[in-house]
Amino acid sequence: MIEEEEENSEEQENLPKDEEEQESGNTPGNTEGKDSLGDEFSSGHHSSSDVIHVAGMYQNWFLDYASYVILERAVPGVNDGLKPVQRRILHSLRELDDGRYHKVANLIGNTMKYHPHGDASIGDALVQLGQKDLLIDMQGNWGNILTGDSAAAPRYIEARLSKFALEVAFNHKTTEWQASYDGRGKEPVALPMKFPLLLAQGVEGIAVGLACKIMPHNFNELIDASIKVLRGKNFEILPDFPTAGLADFSQYNKGLRGGKIRVRARIGQVDKKSLIISELPFGSTTTSLIDSIIRANDKGKIKVKKVEDNTAENVEIIIHLPPGTSPDKSIDALYAFTDCENSISPNACIIEDDKPQFIGVDEILKISAQRTIDLLKLELEIRKKELENQWHFLSLERIFIEKRIYRDIEESETWEAVIKAIEKGLKPYLGDLKQEVTKDDIVRLTEIKIKRISKFDSNKADDNIKKIEVALKEIKHNLNNLIDYAVDYYKELKKKYGAQRKRKTEIKSFENIIAAKVAVDNVKLYVNREEGFAGFAMRKDEYVCDCSDIDDIIFFRADGVMIVSRISTKTFVGKDIVHLGVFKKADSRTIYNMIYRDGARGNVMMKRFAVTGVTRDKEYLLTKGKDSSKVIYFTANPNGESEVLVVNLRPKPRLKKTKFELDFGNVAIKGRGAGGNILTKNSVSKIVLKEKGVSTLGARKIWFDDAVQRLNVDARGDLLGEFHADDKILTITQSGHYELHSFSLSNHFDEDMILIEKWRPNRPVTAIHYDGAKKLFFAKRFLVEAQNRKLLFITEHADSFLEYATTDGKPVVEVVFSKTKSGKERANEKIELESFIGIKGFKASGNRVSQHKIKNIDILDPLEEDSEEEEAEELEEKPTTDTGSVDSDTDADLTDTSDIEEEPEEIQDVKSYHNKERSAPGPAAQTPAKQTKKGTGDGQISLDL
């Protein structure tokens, strides 16, 4: 609150003398720490008698505030993993604990005895503690971490300590106590926490000058790791989130500052038009996630038709896609442009010995394990002392009564005499005792109720003493085998409380989604060729294509200059644009065919090249550099097509041939800086397209990376083969479905996929499946039908399952039978499946494997196949030999026909080919592959595009 005082000169004397001092106080001499921030500075707090310069005020108050927030507010202590407010809440809960639920408003009020701040902050902290579902049992509406709903008002909800909390967090005797802020009560310095609570719950706190962010971890994994620490073994713990989802912890770096984790929602595909989000990434709620999806849609980064929130007990967000959008690409786009994928930077900071420390989670776990074992030891020692005291007094009592020492006091007249008499009576038996007999002991003896003497059952007394001795022995044993004792303690915890706490978050390795590859085309590119402008805002000009606002555009000018630039509303690239298009980095399949005149009157050159790597906004010369060079003909060919042209020359005396053909297919593909070959020395008048070209590039090599379950062209994982435009990929899942996919890199595959390979249409699938209805194993063979759907090829019974599926030509299995009714062993039977059953439709059941009861079926090596038939897959990487016609800077994608000669037999498809009619001099040597599609025989070259 600010008070403003109206003061006039008369009341000036009301101000203390400080005022007058202060008038002369504007001298440099009074200032403290003026030029020395962060250096030495004088004693802390000001008092009323000396005047402090404002810098001193800042320093003092800032440090006070910052220290308080760090030590007493936002950062948890490492000993019990709690922030002060949480500790006081738990202490207050323990104080009131009677097994029944308490109204949260009462709990808050009680906590205020220890925590002198607002009730709202205590209430919020209590709700957060409860939502972590570990220490507090909740009753009523405590909000929802998935939807972000808040809890009901404190007057409605109730809470009590969980059994787990009562077991691990409290022990009055092992707690260090301090006075509360007003001195009227006692509160714990730290709770005796026998569990790595901090890592289990996670924490987030923003202090001054630093912040703390620790991820939650899995209950059972923490216990296992603690046991490993006790046994001196290595361990690793990774976070586990209550919201489940998927996470990539490869850069977790033990939770230290600088580490990073990526979390993802679990997105599945309902059908070709809709996706379903069934788990949230850590840090999002359904509301925030849906908002981010809608925002991305508004910005044009993704395209969705409708988002439905069906979250009830579980998260269920349905995303309806507009027709014509690829679900796989949408999943990637959701990860790239919305909160479906998030990155979190942990920063583990704790308070130890009144100082903030930055330590990793393994360090925190070790501290917790050490503390647990220390506490267990302390508990044992306290118990031991208690038992020893009990034993002492019981033994003393026994002696007092059995030896009738109480008789000796009958004559004593004074109190001192009584004491003395007992002392004297006990003297001979002192050797039986283990502790000294104190005066208090003797006084206690005198206070034994008389009835005990008569009812004294010496056996019972002996039993009690024996019991204590047994207990003492056990305690001593535990103290000597502390580590085993602690390990048993942890195992007990896991047994009692760990059953429902299995891991929720799946640990995965994420591929990097390149935003440019999944960006939706949300703008249209326009160009004004003459003037040299291009952009997406120039709607009155010539339309080029649809693209994304983060795409790069490549421009080719008539003067032979090429430039790549980011698309914008309107950019100037230079007059006379011959060609422009969306530029994809490292695109070695787009081949540019160019004819240019070298200089004003020079030769006409022709060249073919790809553009892979360029610096943005840099001009690259495609001609030899002579002035007035001009591009005469230019095409961009996405698959390296090469057209046939008719070149018309300008008539000249003594020029006989004024017209000739050029097949661009004969021009070698070189680098973009190459000069090119001479087309003609004469001037060209006109160039006419005769025939459009076919691709001179080969098929595309596709690999499957098992770690991330994605296709790629970067040679990661297993090579599936080389694919032409229509080639498909066959997948078979454990559920008994098969599906044909395109080889698009954005494909997502089912988690239960057991087979993935390039589809060879005339290769039958051989499968053994169990029919749940008939309770028999069947073997079948079928050809895969070219449909785009996922098809089930086993029966639909609940107990039906797929035992084995393969595309091997001659698979062999061995059937192991159950014992016969008479107990005899039946011999195993080998079955060659190719001859066992013929090829039928995929819905057919096939033949019964055997009439006898089958125990299990073993897969044996398949038989060798005949050389005409297509071989089984065992694809390896082939070295691509450079025959000189392909430039060395093209990557493995670009294969040349001559490579075929080096290929071993496994690759069946013809890699590169030419139309039979066209003569093919130069590099296009065709060597037929050894195998071709069935039926065409060998040596035949087939054309398929």
Add this chain to the structure above:
Amino acid sequence: MKGKPLNSYGLTKKIVYENEEFNLLQSALNIEDSLEGLRYNNIVIATDADVDGMHIRLLLITFFLQFFPDLVKNNHLYILQTPLFRVRNKKETHYCYDDEEKRAAMKKVGVNPEITRFKGLGEISPNEFKHFIGKDIRLDPVIIGKESTIQKMLEFYMGKNTPLRQEFIIDNLVVEKDISEETAPAA
């Protein structure tokens, strides 16, 4: 003013108009145009005596230093000191502004003193409070020296966090003593 005021370090003058509290403050003091119109000679900041109160003081001084530095230069800004403790027994009551005064008071009061620690202004009753703003009012003036160091100081404390600042805080942490230590008689 309720709660913590905005940290105005690094913000432009327009925040004084956009932020309701600052805007009202400016017009109440009538310093929108120039210092000539200043309505009050002495502006006193009175906050709770706890750490959050310290923070609020800093935020308010920052506001004045940023936008009305002449106000501070011409010695119009003060901090009201409120007592931290009350030491009393059945006969006498002493209000103490720091540990030293408290210890002196405890000596005077003798055995069984009742010691209360004031955390907030709201804990002080009106008839008590009038003494603190009466003739014995304790005011700390806010004094600034050279301009340049003010800028550096503001940037260090109220600007973005830096590794230097983090180190400074950690090296100079203030740890609060237990109140029971304070009630024990001084050596």
